[in-house]
Amino acid sequence: MKLSRRVQQLSPSLTLAITAKAKALRLEGKDVIGLGAGEPDFNTPRHIMDAAVAAMDAGHTKYTPSAGIPELKQAITEKLKRDNGLSYEPSQITVTVGAKHALYDLFQAVLDEGDEVIIPSPYWVSYIEQVKLAGGVPVVVETSEDNGFKMTPEQLKQAITDRTVAVLINSPSNPTGMVYSEQELRALGKICVDRDLLIVSDEIYEHLIYDEGVKHVSIAALGPELYERTVVINGVSKTYSMTGWRIGFAAGPAPVIKAMTDLASHSTSNPTSIAQYAAIAALSGTHEPVEEMKKAFRQRRDYVIDRVNRIPGFHCLKPPGAFYAFINIRGAMDQAGFKTSDEWSTALLEKELVAVVPGSAFGSDDHIRISYATSMDKLEKALDRIERFVKGNKK
Ligand code: PMP
Ligand code: GLU
Numbered sequence: 323m324k325l326s327r328r329v330q331q332l333s334p335s336l337t338l339a340i341t342a343k344a345k346a347l348r349l350e351g352k353d354v355i356g357l358g359a360g361e362p363d364f365n366t367p368r369h370i371m372d373a374a375v376a377a378m379d380a381g382h383t384k385y386t387p388s389a390g391i392p393e394l395k396q397a398i399t400e401k402l403k404r405d406n407g408l409s410y411e412p413s414q415i416t417v418t419v420g421a422k423h424a425l426y427d428l429f430q431a432v433l434d435e436g437d438e439v440i441i442p443s444p445y446w447v448s449y450i451e452q453v454k455l456a457g458g459v460p461v462v463v464e465t466s467e468d469n470g471f472k473m474t475p476e477q478l479k480q481a482i483t484d485r486t487v488a489v490l491i492n493s494p495s496n497p498t499g500m501v502y503s504e505q506e507l508r509a510l511g512k513i514c515v516d517r518d519l520l521i522v523s524d525e526i527y528e529h530l531i532y533d534e535g536v537k538h539v540s541i542a543a544l545g546p547e548l549y550e551r552t553v554v555i556n557g558v559s560k561t562y563s564m565t566g567w568r569i570g571f572a573a574g575p576a577p578v579i580k581a582m583t584d585l586a587s588h589s590t591s592n593p594t595s596i597a598q599y600a601a602i603a604a605l606s607g608t609h610e611p612v613e614e615m616k617k618a619f620r621q622r623r624d625y626v627i628d629r630v631n632r633i634p635g636f637h638c639l640k641p642p643g644a645f646y647a648f649i650n651i652r653g654a655m656d657q658a659g660f661k662t663s664d665e666w667s668t669a670l671l672e673k674e675l676v677a678v679v680p681g682s683a684f685g686s687d688d689h690i691r692i693s694y695a696t697s698m699d700k701l702e703k704a705l706d707r708i709e710r711f712v713k714g715n716k717k
Contacts (some may be wrong), residue, residue, distance in 0.1 A: 326453060327590055330337075332454070333373070333451060334447060334602055335451075336679060336680070336682075336683035337358060337359050337360070337447055337679055337683065338359060338677060340356075340358040340359070340677050340678075340679055341356060341359035341515055341677070341706060342676035343671070343677065344356035344671075345359055347625065347671075347675070348397060351453050352506050352675055352677055352690055353682075353705040354671075354675045354676070355675065355676050355677070355696075355700050355703060355707070356677045356696070357676060357677060357678050357692040357693050357694075357701075357704055358678065358693065359596065359693065360496060360560070360644070360645055360646060360691075360693045360695055361559070361560075361563075361565040361695060362560065362563040362565070362615060362619075362645070362695045363695055363696045363697055364562065364563045364611075364615050364618075366562060366563050366564050366567070366575060366600075367562065367563070367604075367607075367611035367612075368611075369603055369607050369608065369611075370562060370564065370600045370603045370607070371600070371605045372602035372603070373599050373600050373602065373607075374596045374600040375384060375633065376595065376599070377595070377596050377599030377600070378670060380598055382595050382596065383402060383436050383457055383595060384415060385591060385592055386584050386592040386593075386595050386598060387470055387592065388416075388572070388584075388587040388590075388592050389415070389416040389579075389583040389586075389625075390416065390417025390592070390593060390598055391417075391595070391598050391599075392412065393599075393602055394417055394598045394599075394601055395412045395415045395417065395544040396412070396607040397601070397602045397606045398415050398417070398571050398573070398605065399412070399415065400605070400606070401605045401606075402554070402573055403450060405528070405529075405715070406525075406540040406542070406543055406554070406717070407540075407543045408540060408542055408543055408549070408573065409660050410553070410573050410705070413579065413635070414573055414575070414576050414579055415571060415572070415573050415574045415579065416572050416579045416582050416583045416586070417569065417570075417571050417592075417593050417598060418557075418570045418571060418572060418582075418586065419559035419568045419570070419586075419590045419593045419594075419616075420557055420559060420568040420569065420570045420592075421524065421526050421556060421559065421568075421570030421571075421584070422570065423568075423570065423590065424451055424555050424570045424571060424572040424582070424642075425448065425449070425522070425524065425555055427453050427572070427585045427586055428522060428553055428555070428572060428578070428582055429452050429453050429455070429458060429580040429666075430455075430456045430567045430582075430585055431578055431581040431582045432487060432488065432520060432578060432581075433456040433457055433458035433488075433583070434457060434458075435447040435457040435460075436457070437457070437458045437459065437485060437486075437487040437488075438459045438460075438461045438483060438485040438486045438671040439453045439458050439460055439461065439486075439487060439488045439489070439490060439522075440461045440463055440478065440482070440486060440488070440489045440490065440491045441453070441460050441461065441462055441467050441684030442462075442463045442464075442467065442472075442473040442477075442491075442492075442499050442713060443462045443463065443464070443684065443686065444465070444495075444498055444648060444681070444685050444686050444689070445462070445490070445492070445684055445685055446492060446495075446496045446497065446524075446684065446688065447682045447683045447684065449490055449492075449716070450462075450685075451532060452553050453652060457584040458487070459571075461481050461483075461486070462604040462618055462685055463477050463478065463481045464685070465477070467639060469652065470500050470639065471498040471500045471639070472497065472500055472506060472647075473510065473591065474500060474511075475509045475510055475513055475556075478513050479513055482513070482519070483519050483692070486517070486519060487519065487520060487543050488519055488520040488521070488522055489510070489514055489519050489520070489522070489632060490522045490524065491507070491510065491522070491524070491541055492523075492524040493507075493523075493525070493643075493650070494530060494531060494641075494642070494643025494644045495528075495530070495643075495644065496526035496527065496644050496646060497644075497646045497648045497679075497681075497684045497691040498639070498641060498644075498648045499641020499642060499643050499644040499645075499647075499648065500539075500639075500641065500642065500643070501531060501536050501537075501642050501643045502539070502541075502620070502699065503539070503600065504537075504539045504544065504624045506591065507539055507541045507544060507600050508544055511541050511544055511545075511547075511548045513643055514548070514551060515548065515551070515601055515652070518551075519551065519632070520551055520553065520668075520669065521541055521542075521551055521552040521553070521554070521574045522552075522553055522555065523540060523541050523550065523552050523555065524555045524556075525538065525540060525554055525555065525556045526556055526557055526559065526570075527645075528540075528556065528561075529561040529612060529616070530560060530616065530619060530643055530644055530645060531559075531642055531643040532616070532619065532620040532642060532643065533642045534624060536640060536642040536643070540552075540554060541666040542554050542573075542574075550575060551575075552574060553572055553574030553575070553578060553579075554572065554573045554574060555570065555571075555572050556570065556571060556573075557569060557570030557571060558570070558601050558604045558605070560644075560645075561604075562604040562612065563613055563615060564597075564604060565601070565678045567594070567597040567600055567601070568593060568594065568597060569571060569593055569594075569597050569598060569600075569601040577703075592602055595614060595715065599714065607682055608645060610634045615651060616699075619694065619695065621644075621698070622694040622695075622696075622698060622701055623640075623641065623645070623647070623694055625701065625702075626647050626692070626694045626701060626705070627640050627641075627647060629709075630647060630649050630692075630708075632704070633654070633708065633709050633712055634641065634653070634654065634657075634706075634712060634713070635651060635652075635653030635654030635655070635656070635657050635712060636649050636650065636651055636653070636654055636712070637649070637650050637653075638650065645680075645693055645694050646691050646692065646693055646694070646696065647691070647692050647694060648681070648684070648688050648690075648691050649689060649691075649692065650688050650689055651663070651666065651688070651689065651690055654666075654712050654715070655688075657715070658712075658715035660715075662680070662682065662687055663680035663681045663682050663686075663688070663689060664680045664682055666680070666682040666690070667679070669711075670707075670711050673714075674707040674710065674711045674712060675707070676689065676704045676707050676708055676711075678692045678708075679691040679692075690708055692704075702713050
């Protein structure tokens with residue numbers, strides 16, 4: 323069977339593949355602990371589920387406008403004003419099937435063959451593949467642990483060529499959890515203005531920040547020149563524990579948003595009607611359940627970081643945001659003769675039944691990523707097993 327060149331160069335999402343593998347092993351009766359995909363273990367808060375049921379009862383079970391229902395666009399406008407100090411017209415907002423599809427449509431809408439997109443590494447898996455699917459060329463800028471995994475203005479400048487179209491900023495970051503300060507964003511933003519680049523700002527973890535004094539800032543809010551060249555990407559999956567509902571959104575220049583919506587009108591038609599009503603309740607309702615979840619994430623983060631830093635050959639920076647620990651395991655790999663993070667992660671899964679994502683998925687083979695958006699009970703058990711695995715592997 324012929325397959326297109328486009329899909330032949332595609333790597334499937336490793337985060338999702340590992341999660342599926344862990345689930346399949348569990349179905350076989352194996353006691354697998356999945357620390358793979360980043361998705362909160364809590365159910366969606368009650369008032370959000372109630373809004374979906376009410377929407378069905380009211381007959382909101384039909385196609386909606388491709389850019390989303392006006393009531394949800396209104397709720398998104400209010401959210402962006404309230405949380406980020408950003409003002410948008412309805413024509414500047416489109417609702418999508420998860421933030422992932424917002425990014426997909428965006429790259430399709432702005433990239434031509436050979437256009438370059440600067441992506442700081444470690445990066446979230448899908449950026450690279452989505453840019454390639456749009457004919458673009460991902461230009462990876464390797465950040466260093468010593469610099470808290472942040473791209474410096476110097477690095478950004480050096481990566482720009484006359485084919486550069488866009489720069490991706492993901493703060494708080496998946497997989498590292500680092501958060502850019504306002505000052506750092508201003509410095510990066512100035513270069514984007516000077517070189518006339520589009521900024522893609524993925525802010526999906528904005529509410530998941532755990533340290534006093536660390537604050538999420540949207541780069542789009544740092545002046546009119548940045549506002550007009552930024553597309554903000556966000557969604558309800560992580561903050562409201564709604565990964566399965568598939569609602570995300572993009573806000574930015576009206577012509578880009580229109581192109582994205584036109585594309586969606588020929589692919590998804592619209593995000594699920596019922597989920598859109600639930601998203602209104604999420605964005606406009608009480609944030610109490612979010613605060614509760616955050617409290618649990620903070621506690622788990624502190625526990626996980628403390629424990630992994632006591633495992634021989636591991637070290638991990640304390641991530642201020644998101645819900646991942648991006649652990650440098652180079653020492654442990656070298657000790658035990660593993661060459662790649664994939665080999666190490668596969669052996670861990672086979673021997674100790676713990677699923678983690680190898681750092682290679684995020685552009686760094688010295689690391690593994692574990693998601694701590696799972697119960698304390700499971701985390702304790704998983705870390706016991708990881709520790710046993712590392713100690714058992716010692717030469
Ligand atoms: N951006 C980042 C950085 C993510 O980690 C995710 C997680 N899936 C997404 C975007 C997409 O989220 P969703 O499609 O569930 O809204
Ligand atoms: N974003 C999450 C992760 O990185 C969910 C899986 C995915 O879409 O990649 O694990």
